[in-house]
Amino acid sequence: xxxxxxxxxxxxxxxxxxxxxxxxxxxxxxxxxxxxxxxxxxxxxxxxxxxxxxxxxxxxxxxxxxxxxxxxxxxxxxxxxxxxxxxxxxxxxxxxxxxxxxxxxxxxxxxxxxxxxxxxxxxxxxxxxxxxxxxxxxxxxxxxxxxxxxxxxxxxxxxxxxxxxxxxxxxxxxxxxxxxxxxxxxxxxxxxxxxxxxxxxxxxxxxxxxxxxxxxxxxxxxxxxxxxxxxxxxxxxxxxxxxxxxxxxxxxxxxxxxxxxxxxxxxxxxxxxxxxxxxxxxxxxxxxxxxxxxxxxxxxxxxxxxxxxxxxxxxxxxxxxxxxxxxxxxxxxxxxxxxxxxxxxx
Numbered sequence: 489x490x491x492x493x494x495x496x497x498x499x500x501x502x503x504x505x506x507x508x509x510x511x512x513x514x515x516x517x518x519x520x521x522x523x524x525x526x527x528x529x530x531x532x533x534x535x536x537x538x539x540x541x542x543x544x545x546x547x548x549x550x551x552x553x554x555x556x557x558x559x560x561x562x563x564x565x566x567x568x569x570x571x572x573x574x575x576x577x578x579x580x581x582x583x584x585x586x587x588x589x590x591x592x593x594x595x596x597x598x599x600x601x602x603x604x605x606x607x608x609x610x611x612x613x614x615x616x617x618x619x620x621x622x623x624x625x626x627x628x629x630x631x632x633x634x635x636x637x638x639x640x641x642x643x644x645x646x647x648x649x650x651x652x653x654x655x656x657x658x659x660x661x662x663x664x665x666x667x668x669x670x671x672x673x674x675x676x677x678x679x680x681x682x683x684x685x686x687x688x689x690x691x692x693x694x695x696x697x698x699x700x701x702x703x704x705x706x707x708x709x710x711x712x713x714x715x716x717x718x719x720x721x722x723x724x725x726x727x728x729x730x731x732x733x734x735x736x737x738x739x740x741x742x743x744x745x746x747x748x749x750x751x752x753x754x755x756x757x758x759x760x761x762x763x764x765x766x767x768x769x770x771x772x773x774x775x776x777x778x779x780x781x782x783x784x785x786x787x788x789x790x791x792x793x794x795x796x797x798x799x800x801x802x803x804x805x806x807x808x809x810x811x812x813x814x815x816x817x818x819x820x821x822x823x824x825x826x827x828x829x830x831x832x833x834x
Contacts, residue, residue: 596633604630609658615665616698618764624665631666639666643674646691656691664695672699676707679715679724689720697727705733712739718747722758729765737765741772748785759788763796770798777804786818794825799833802826 596604604626611623631638645651646659663671678684678692693711696704704727711724712735722743729736744762747755762769773789780786790808793801808814809822 594633595635596630596638601630601634601638605658605662608662609654612658612661615661616764627662627665628667631662631668631671636670639663639668639671643671646674647678647688653687656687657694660691660695661698664699664701667699667701672696672701672704676704679707679711679720682716686717686719689715689717690723693720693723693727697723697730699727705731709733709735712743718743718752719754722747722754722761726758726761726765729769732768737769737772740765741769741776745776748780748782756784756788759785760792763792767796767798770796770800774798774801774804777801777808783815783818787821790818790821790825794828797829797832799829802829805829 608623608627611620614620615623634641642659642663646656646663651659660675663675666672675692675696678688679696684692689711693708693715696708708724708727708731712721712728715721715724722740725736725739725743727736729740740758740762744755744758746752747758762773770793773793777786777789777793780789786808790805793805805822805826809819809826811819
């Protein structure tokens, strides 16, 4: 029943109630009491009847006055009800609308899954650089639609040795970015398993290093300290540094130092990864201007600090530029960096 119809019924009911109240209060219309015929000489009886008749008229008038007051009261209440209707439903009197059940998301088709995973893989470089928010959002929406079966299928694909290496890297990052507890546990279990192998350790640690999920510090620290593979340790240490963990940058730079000292080609890649850590990594980079001997590593450090405009590197660059024991190419590179930083400081 709509609000207007409800108030209409209430008004009609009130009118009936008032009518009944009036009739009950007033009673039947008092009949005119006739005097006895003149031939009745009982003067006393006539006087009594006239007195009683007067009392009845007085009582009827009082009752009619009371009924009028009741009518006025009900009318005022009806005006209040109308005002309440115009201003909105009264508390507790409005029509309660049932909550709509959440819309059921259609499960993604196989074609949709392939297309979305391809798009996510294409955005992986942006994610590593600290962006790719739209790609992460779309991935999570896809996984929400697919639910646990899709997560399980991705985990199986990640663990399948016949899966292409590039695809496994993308799947590892998808599981890490999903935020799903089962997906994260699959990656963490891989890192805990010493028999999982070097590639699996690297895939899982790289994915988790760029995840924003909470509670990953423990597994990242365990891997950074305990993993046999240097690559897995570097990935995990980077993840800690990215999260702002106190031990993150020292651990990461230690893996960079180890790789460069061992002549590992990946050392320069690890060194380049320092650029993703922002200003908090500058002090460690400045320090290595004076400790690194490997020319390519030094040139990388110089170029990175120059490009970042790190004026705090000027003192160590001066020492490097005027160190006759250094290769000429290193000295010239340091001089060029000094010129740029000094000009920017003006």
